[in-house]
Amino acid sequence: MTKRHTDGATDWARVARQLGLKPNAIQRRHFLGLVVAAATASCAGPASDDHEMDTASPDPGPLPDVPLPELTSDPFTLGVASGDPLDDSVILWTRLAPKPLEGGGMPTESAPVLWEVAADPAMTQVVQAGYVLAHPELAHSVHVDAQGLEPDTWYWYRFTIGNYVSPVGRTRTLPTADASVGELKIAAAACQAWKDGYYTAYHHLAQEDVDVVFFLGDYIYESGAGGPVRDHNSNTVYSLDEYRNRYGLYKEDLDLQAAHARFPWVVTWDDHEVANNYAGDVADQSSPIDFLSRRANAYQAYYEHMPIRVLPPDGPDLGLYRAFRFGDLATFYVLDGRQYRSDQPCGDKTGDPACEEMKDPTQQMLGEGQEAWLLNGLGKSQTVWNVLAQQTVMTNVDFGGAFLNFDQWDGYPVARQRLINFLNENAIDNVVALTGDIHSYGVGTINEIVTDTDSPVRLTEFVVSSITSTAYALNQLQDFIEYAIATMPQVLFFDVTKRGYVRCTITPDMWRTELRSVDSVLEPTSDIQTIASFELDRASTDSGPIQIDDA
Ligand code: FE
Numbered sequence: 381m382t383k384r385h386t387d388g389a390t391d392w393a394r395v396a397r398q399l400g401l402k403p404n405a406i407q408r409r410h411f412l413g414l415v416v417a418a419a420t421a422s423c424a425g426p427a428s429d430d431h432e433m434d435t436a437s438p439d440p441g442p443l444p445d446v447p448l449p450e451l452t453s454d455p456f457t458l459g460v461a462s463g464d465p466l467d468d469s470v471i472l473w474t475r476l477a478p479k480p481l482e483g484g485g486m487p488t489e490s491a492p493v494l495w496e497v498a499a500d501p502a503m504t505q506v507v508q509a510g511y512v513l514a515h516p517e518l519a520h521s522v523h524v525d526a527q528g529l530e531p532d533t534w535y536w537y538r539f540t541i542g543n544y545v546s547p548v549g550r551t552r553t554l555p556t557a558d559a560s561v562g563e564l565k566i567a568a569a570a571c572q573a574w575k576d577g578y579y580t581a582y583h584h585l586a587q588e589d590v591d592v593v594f595f596l597g598d599y600i601y602e603s604g605a606g607g608p609v610r611d612h613n614s615n616t617v618y619s620l621d622e623y624r625n626r627y628g629l630y631k632e633d634l635d636l637q638a639a640h641a642r643f644p645w646v647v648t649w650d651d652h653e654v655a656n657n658y659a660g661d662v663a664d665q666s667s668p669i670d671f672l673s674r675r676a677n678a679y680q681a682y683y684e685h686m687p688i689r690v691l692p693p694d695g696p697d698l699g700l701y702r703a704f705r706f707g708d709l710a711t712f713y714v715l716d717g718r719q720y721r722s723d724q725p726c727g728d729k730t731g732d733p734a735c736e737e738m739k740d741p742t743q744q745m746l747g748e749g750q751e752a753w754l755l756n757g758l759g760k761s762q763t764v765w766n767v768l769a770q771q772t773v774m775t776n777v778d779f780g781g782a783f784l785n786f787d788q789w790d791g792y793p794v795a796r797q798r799l800i801n802f803l804n805e806n807a808i809d810n811v812v813a814l815t816g817d818i819h820s821y822g823v824g825t826i827n828e829i830v831t832d833t834d835s836p837v838r839l840t841e842f843v844v845s846s847i848t849s850t851a852y853a854l855n856q857l858q859d860f861i862e863y864a865i866a867t868m869p870q871v872l873f874f875d876v877t878k879r880g881y882v883r884c885t886i887t888p889d890m891w892r893t894e895l896r897s898v899d900s901v902l903e904p905t906s907d908i909q910t911i912a913s914f915e916l917d918r919a920s921t922d923s924g925p926i927q928i929d930d931a
């Protein structure tokens with residue numbers, strides 16, 4: 381195997397190229413944790429072009445010249461994770477936190493962590509290794525950019541500090557951009573309110589045969605409310621320490637850890653990583669600190685706990701939107717529909733009629749910069765499928781002029797039609813949206829003229845339900861939903877009562893989505909069923925997906 385010089389730090393120019401951004405779109409900033417170089421993986425012999433495994437393990441280099449902290453209990457309580465793969469690298473994550481509900485429990489010094497990537501689950505064939513410093517400024521989290529990997533390949537990884545060794549995680553690189561990909565298998569999930577139930581869905585997700593997991597928002601909930609089977613660890617969170625402890629609570633869950641350890645994840649956020657229904661810099665509720673300070677705390681804790689290939693936050697700003705290309709088969713645009721959006725219109729009350737504000741041409745869902753980036757990417761894309769991995773429902777759910785939810789794209793009809801117009805004008809007919817937020821399974825279509833269901837289908841949407849989070853006012857919604865299915869041709873499926881995730885099998889000819897639902901989140905374990913399956917034929921996307929009988 382050819383080993384490249386690798387130092388565990390992020391080469392932003394290379395990242396920008398692979399993400400299809402202009403190199404200057406990502407400015408490398410000096411920041412602890414990203415630019416502190418881990419040691420070099422040395423070549424055991426002359427570099428060769430064949431892909432035979434070296435027999436000697438790479439040398440991780442000298443231990444950084446900082447003292448090992450005194451640890452009296454396991455610091456790997458939050459497991460390991462990987463994410464944001466490229467064709468030659470992947471981000472590896474862990475956080476040293478012996479006491480994850482009490483600020484982490486680490487000394488205030490930086491701590492040296494050994495990371496290793498191997499070609500086998502027993503970690504006997506290590507292909508890359510190095511040291512990284514875990515800094516107190518980032519809650520002793522680490523983000524290692526493990527480079528020099530082969531494309532389209534499973535790897536295993538782990539971390540070590542002193543006598544403590546983390547669990548072994550499994551991860552996978554992307555195929556190269558020019559690779560011909562016959563099949564891609566993914567799962568998509570969202571909304572994992574810990575207090576609302578057990579992560580029975582993650583127990584099953586960890587056993588799925590998929591290449592990557594997409595997470596579409598509401599990884600934590602900020603609320604202090606108790607739940608039916610387990611309670612949040614504190615009142616509503618505002619400070620950095622409170623957000624960190626909330627992530628500690630969630631990430632201590634072993635089913636969630638198993639799902640992270642089994643696959644690379646590609647994550648985005650929605651509102652509850654900060655606060656319910658916030659929009660850009662506008663809060664939905666009052667808080668004891670000003671909203672942008674709260675957002676800065678929340679974004680920093682998010683960065684610290686996610687295996688993401690992005691710069692750390694700069695105060696209340698964190699650039700999260702990015703794209704991933706799976707050879708010639710699919711490009712995933714991972715969107716941020718929170719940070720740059722306009723405030724929800726019309727007072728944002730469920731069931732209210734449309735108002736003049738909804739016609740405001742300056743309204744934004746993605747913000748001008750992200751929208752331009754997305755349209756540019758879609759316009760240039762050469763892949764068979766283009767996928768929007770995003771937060772809120774795009775399908776029009778208009779009840780004779782009254783709206784279910786002004787927080788979703790229904791509240792931003794000008795921005796939505798602008799996106800659809802771009803697809804229309806450029807004859808782009810290969811876009812699928814994967815959506816979270818509403819704690820319901822849904823399958824919908826967006827027409828060329830969004831409000832005219834006689835116009836051809838331009839985009840298909842799969843809404844992934846929630847891992848645990850319960851649906852709003854479930855009983856009141858039931859009638860409403862039956863009405864929707866019966867009267868709205870653009871709504872093909874809608875179920876607020878079930879929890880779980882979706883599994884998608886993507887080929888050049890067909891997109892298949894299976895809705896995988898657990899029987900219960902109120903028991904620690906549960907069975908799982910496929911409650912419905914849909915197929916979208918690439919040759920006839922303008923007629924939308926069809927439900928298939930796979931019982
Ligand atoms: Fe949610």
Ligand code: CA
Pocket residue numbers: 597598650651652817818
């Ligand atoms: Ca949400």
